[in-house]
Amino acid sequence: MATIKSSYSGNLRTEMTHQLSGNKIITDAPLDNNGKGEAFSPTDLVSAALGSCMVTIMGIVAQRDGISLENLSWNITKVMQSNPRKISEIIVDFDWKTPVADKAILQKLKNAAKTCPVALSLDPEIKQTVNFNF
The missing domain is CATH 3.30.300.20 (K homology (KH) domain)
Incomplete structure (x- = not known):
């Protein structure tokens, strides 16, 4: 089984789910690289x-x-x-x-x-x- 399941949400944002715990992390591209900077890059x-x-x-x-x-x-x-x-x-x-x-x-x-x-x-x-x- 994969450790982390990930998907692309669009607009330079990704979502990752830790399979064992179900915890999620969202990333955004930073402001200086075409992103919104609304989450960790x-x-x-x-x-x-x-x-x-x-x-x-x-x-x-x-x-x-x-x-x-x-x-x-x-x-x-x-x-x-x-x-x-x-x-x-x-x-x-x-x-x-x-x-x-x-x-x-x-x-x-x-x-x-x-x-x-x-x-x-x-x-x-x-x-x-x-x-x-x-």
């Missing part, structure tokens, strides 16, 4: 997936080590290039208001983030800038 989703994957793997490590990631947040900045139009850089800025004090644990979490499956799957030409503000 496909390249927004790639960028968001990097941050989400990093935190998911950090969460697995944190659970295993009995650490709470409460108050961890992050912002994603996607940098596009043209000719060809593609993502040139994804910047992930982590902020954690209440990090653990143990420097070894913090380094373990940072290493987990940088080796998440999405980070390892992206083309090496896409610069991944990760800032840990903790």
Whole structure:
């Protein structure tokens, strides 16, 4: 069975359904590429997936080590290039208001983030800038 079922809705919009859960994602082309910009663009989703994957793997490590990631947040900045139009850089800025004090644990979490499956799957030409503000 397919993991995701997708369809084209017209006007540069797509709809994807996660088959196991039924959750849906809609994408729109961005304003600067003939779209309405009313939803995530496909390249927004790639960028968001990097941050989400990093935190998911950090969460697995944190659970295993009995650490709470409460108050961890992050912002994603996607940098596009043209000719060809593609993502040139994804910047992930982590902020954690209440990090653990143990420097070894913090380094373990940072290493987990940088080796998440999405980070390892992206083309090496896409610069991944990760800032840990903790």
